Amino acid sequence: MGYAAARGGLNAILTAENLVRRLRDLDPSERIELDQFTGRLRLLVDRVMGESGLWAPELAAMALRQGEGDLIEAVHLLRAYKSTLGRLDTAIPVHANDIQLVRRVVPAFREPGGPQILGRSTDYTARMLTTTDRDIVDANDSTITLDTALKTRPGNSRMSDVLRDMDLLVDRRRTDDPEPFDITRTPAKPPAPRSALLSSMARAETGALVNQWYRNILGPDGYLHEVTLGEVRHGKLPINVRHPMTGGSVNIGSFRATEVEAIEDLNGSEEDRTRFDVGYGFCFGHNERKAIAMANLDIACYRDGAKSGLEQSLLMTTDGLDSAGFLEHLKLPHYVTFRSMVERKVAVRRVADGKN
Amino acid sequence: MSDTQIEAAELSARFLDLHESQTVFRLLLDALSQPGKVFHLPAELVARIPVVEVPILALLGYDTPFSLVSGDSSREHLIARATSGRIVEPAVAAYVGVCDSRIDLLPMGLCLGTSMRPDTAAQVSVQVNGIFTSATESTATLHVSGPGVETTNHVSCDGATTGELDFLLRRDWTAPRGLDMWIIGVDGSFIGIPRTSHVSAGPSWKKGVS
Amino acid sequence: MTLEATVNSSPTTIAELVGHRTTETFALRDEESKREIRRALLQAVCIPGYQVPFGSREMPVARGWGSGGLQVTLACVGADDAVKVIDQGDDEGVNAVNLRRLVTMSTGIDETTEVDEATLIQSRHRIPEDDMNENHILILQVPVPEPLRGIERDIRELARMHSEADYSRMWVSLYEDKVRNGVITQSTGYPCLVASRYIVATTPIPRWDIPRLHQSKFLTLFGAGREKRVYAIPPYTDVEPLTFEDVPFEVESADGATCRLCGSSESFLVEMPGKQESWSCSDTAWCRRQRNT
């Protein structure tokens, strides 16, 4: 067919791609193994899975390696890969109460029902850059053992239940069990059900969500005030599916998630001043920043109703691939549109000169 | 053949492979963008599947609400199994197949969409007993005009039985609400009539009355 | 199958049983998501100019880089199609090259620079100069599908304005522009009324291309991947640029300039800054043909 000889566009692209591959793959250092990502850069892997909306640690590691550690690039690779896969089934919905805790912090009470578990945390670690290898842990180091610590895992009481028992919580529990909104099948736009908002925030770029939160605290158009955190949790939840031949539930493994409850002091004139309300955050992996921002924004959006643009901001501006893709498209050739703009400048000037 | 063998054969006939569904989609797209122009479903599919089901089988996906108004619910179940579409009442279906067009439901009893979301209107495949061919102004059964038509498309439908095409003249909606239809003849010849088309009876409207 | 046959053909390892996994894929996407776009496109052609939402998926190109156009092309393409892809009118633009290789790589279909040979033409920012007909589908990549965003940001209000065809504020804004500047300064993506009902964003193509959408012989499909919308202009449909009776719609003028390569003054010309005789055709395939005939 009539395809003219390439004028260099394709050649330039292929060479540019090759340069990336050469510098990445032929670096004199050892190639990073996938288990090094999942083992040593777990928080990075967790962020990629969360922002991709896909629990697949090994694929996330591959994406990070291929994308040279660029988070957005890794998320793009993982989501584009997901686009080629069919959806095989829906897991049996898991209740947040089924979380098996590895960390739980309850700022709202000194001694909440159940323990405060610091878990694996650097919250209180001095941020001092370790410049030598001296501090690397020896495998033989044993941790201190306390006899007073719980021998078995504690039950799963949560602050929202405690507040409910104290009759200090507005009861918003639904009994109609609506089908959750699927933001990957139908684009979410206002007005949208809360399940669309929660899904959007769970998949949002962490930085974008943190910024939405901070901007609403300190920015010119603040819609939220600071909450008291009831729960900050990290733990494991089961993935259960139905055996097609028996109809019974099969546990095929688990995923980790961060969960947050944000207690809101209701102070609006129309609101119940004798009670609190709670916002909820939940995302894949260990990512407390994101879950805290999400919980606070969830309750802020609920209280706001449709008064401000907060819902639209959350639904439509927090996806990392949307914003990054559109930003970077500015690098594409724009000379046709620019030519048209120049022509209008000349036209306006001609009219102005004619008048003067 | 046993009942289950017959059922298996009926089911496997209804799986459109990815090339078949792409081919059918392009025909359906062409038909709705060029209303009143005659197109033909692939002969292989016409031989294999009841023609009214072909558009539905090509378009349905997981959980897409559809309805087949046929008086034979087993056909509806076969479509559901072949496509993972969801069987619903005709009034709320996104895709509807109508085997006999002389029903009251057609067209105003089906989902016409809303002014906010006109894209929630149903798209309907209707079977008639005629054969569609292009015609001239003086021989046409139908005249079709509106977006997609340069002036007027003239089409004839030979063999349609009494009242079969009457629904085409009962179009009491205001676009953007309304139904889009593929009207399919026994041989797989068909025309698209989107909600925006103007349809009027031609000189041979009453011809073919049985 | 007899018992004996089963035994004889029985695999001896799991690996053998699994064998070479062949799942047929054509055009990158799973069948389910292609059908979803097709359903949206069929609504779009029936409601000319209305933006139909669809569940845009991630493509191997970034959102904003033609992912919407690419999804539309891949939903439409069949084994017998031939595709032409241009960016700024140029088949060799880096983005055009990239999108074209994705389409051809995943389908094995023919590629061409000639409008005559193409059935699907995907483009960013231009409509080819050549005449097209009922056998062509033009697929335009859309960065911002909402024509009213400049005057209204609230999604709910925008939905209301479209549903009631309440476009008065759009007219006011054009009028103010005219009064302030003496001309309507909208350069590309000029707002147009389609089939006397919906205002659409014309991707951004230059105003030069707008008259070619009016009562065109070909179908135009618009894909906005990031904003998850598709819309369409069927053939033989009215497309009227918004303007006032005493302010005729103006396409770009180049003040009598001609292409330095083919000498034409009848195509959309782009400029090289600071040079004499610095104009050339933006449609490179068209320009080449002018030189050769």
Next chain:
Amino acid sequence: MSREDICSSLACSDAVALETLINSLIARGTIANIEMIRPPSTGTIQMQVREPICEERFIVGDALVTIAEVSVNGTLGWAMRLGGDANAAVAAAVADAHIARVGLEGVPELAELISYTQLELNRTEEREWTEIRETIIDFEELD
């Protein structure tokens, strides 16, 4: 042990160990007449969470899984495992079918793998909790 419990264990067992074991059972003729009903396919399953404030479900994302269905001597077997390992999924489906046919006591090797998998899971749990419980903030009683 219920069939579901067995499948849960097979879903979590070591991929190499499982595949090797099934291969040796095939080689010895213990398992024969395997037919592929649904070839292994890697895809996603939708993950819904019910949150505690409004008791509402929402979709947190998907998980990557591989699914397979087989029949062994006419008995159907099914497996779904996290990740993209097709061989492991088929091996698990063969194990499911075979155990459904002859019972767990009929294949001691598989029974052993399953109980070992359970043991390992429990051990991991215990180890994890032993470490974590040391981080519990212990308050003196405020009497």
